[in-house]
Amino acid sequence: MRTVVQRVSRAQVSIEGKVTASIACGLVVFLGISSKDGPKDLQWLAEKVIHLRIFEDEAGKMNRSLTDIKGEMLIVSQFTLYGDCRKGRRPGFSSAAPPIIAEAYYDQFVQEVRDKGIQVATGTFQTHMQVELINDGPVTLLLDSEKKF
DSSP states (O other), X not given: OEEXXXXXXXXXXXXXXXXXXXXXXXXXXXXXXXXXXXXXXXXXXXXXXXXXXXXXXXXSOEEEOHHHHTOEEEEEEOGGGGOXXXXXXXXXXXXXXXXXXXXXXXXXXXXXXXXXXOEEEEOOTTSXXXXXXEEEEEEEEEEETTXXX
């Protein structure tokens, strides 16, 4: 599994011009699922994201996690995180999980985060969405359950 994690002051998802999900201060997590992923990848990534110390403390240092600040999370499925652009000019997506598997893992990831007490908003799986966010910092991190980066 891969994520792009962005610390935000607010974010929202719109579908066909209508806002369908929004959060205040917290994290936007773009989640990509590969055909090799399993339950351990899901659990590791959920724990990692929730406990990343990327929010500032009183001294201005990044020492607080999402749970520490009681922040929210917007989770958006994004299979393009497994786009391979090494050959040619059009990305290949053969490493991405098939939609039926990816959706099940996406739903499990969302539930895992909710079970940890985080307020979660979501995009809509396999739907064209517009995601608006105010990146706070900016702070943007890449995580990969295979620890490729």
